[in-house]
Amino acid sequence: LVFDEVLIMASTDNEYERGDDREGSEEEKDDTPYYAEGTLVECGTTAGPFAMLLHKDWSPIGYERAIELFDRGFYDHSHFFRVVPNFLAQFGISYTQDKELQSVARKTIKDDPQLKPRIKFEEGTVSFAGSGRDSRTSHLFIAYKPNDNFGKELWETPIGVVVRGMENIKRLNHEYGDGAPWGNGPEQHKINALGKRYIEEDFPHLDKFLTCHVVHKENDNKEQEQDYDDGGKDDLIKIDEIDFKISLKKDSAKKNLLRSTPTKNETESATSGFEVPLLIVVVALVAILFGMRRRKMGNHNKSL
Secondary structure, three states, rough: OOOOOOOOOOOOOOOOHHOOOOOOOOOOOOOOOOOOOOEEEEEEEOOOOOOEEEEOOOOHHHHHHHHHHOOOOOOOOOEOOOOEOEEEEEOOOOOOOOHHHHHHHEEEEEEEEOOOOOOOOOOOEEEEEOHHHHHHHOOEEOOOOOOOOOOHHHOOOEEEEEEHHHHHHHOOOOOOEEEOOOOOOOOOHHHHHHHHHHHHHHHHOOOEEEEEEOOHHHHHHHHHHHHOOOOOOOHHHHHHHHHHHHHHHHHHHHHHHHOOOOOOOHHHHHHHHHHHHHHHHHHHHHHHHHHHHHHHHHHHHOOO
16 A cells, blocks of 8 residues: 655745745734643654654644554654755654554544634644645654745644754755655655665665654653652652661561570679679688698698
């Protein structure tokens, strides 16, 4: 099975080729970020790491598909096969051998309704790439700059934004440009048919993903609890617990020793019990020796 090619084209005259270096619009810009909460997806690439914050309230159906694919490693080691300066970086053709995962990724999902007002595409905005109504599958793209022509169609409703490492996304290799006939880049149907070999042999300088990690809120909270630094209080508690266990072992050992070893009082009483007979023996020996000495002296006087 081969994916239909998914291309994102600006509706104006080759705007992505011209770069459209327009000044900011006259209307006042709102500096408040669209994202207050979301699910963080951290990815490594051969150009450097980056992180996206995906928002379910922006595009519920698209969010669920993207989170599932990132969570299951669908994008890991796949290439950024379409990188066009001042326009976008596109990815989403996986080399996974998991047939069930490939089947999930090929199934199209329904379009999400747009929010009112419509979310504007700024630098780093992330969206699915579609080719018509209800056509979204696994292809995603990251906008390189503000573009009012993106997001007008329901299949281009944004799902998130790059919040870290956009400078690395801008460093992605773009020497091959867009795909034919607008550039010399890879043809999507050939990537699907020939896989990684086609990219590595014909487009060896293209950058690719390493691995991605979805930071789920429940797991993130557990990690924060484990990594929480309270000035060493937790360490002290653990040390106290260890000391307490050691003291219990020492007390147990002492009790075992007490069963076979006399106490100090018992030792003292036992010693005091031996003192009286020992004194009597000493006195008796002294008396005997003294008596024997007197007897010898008496016999000596008689002989004189």
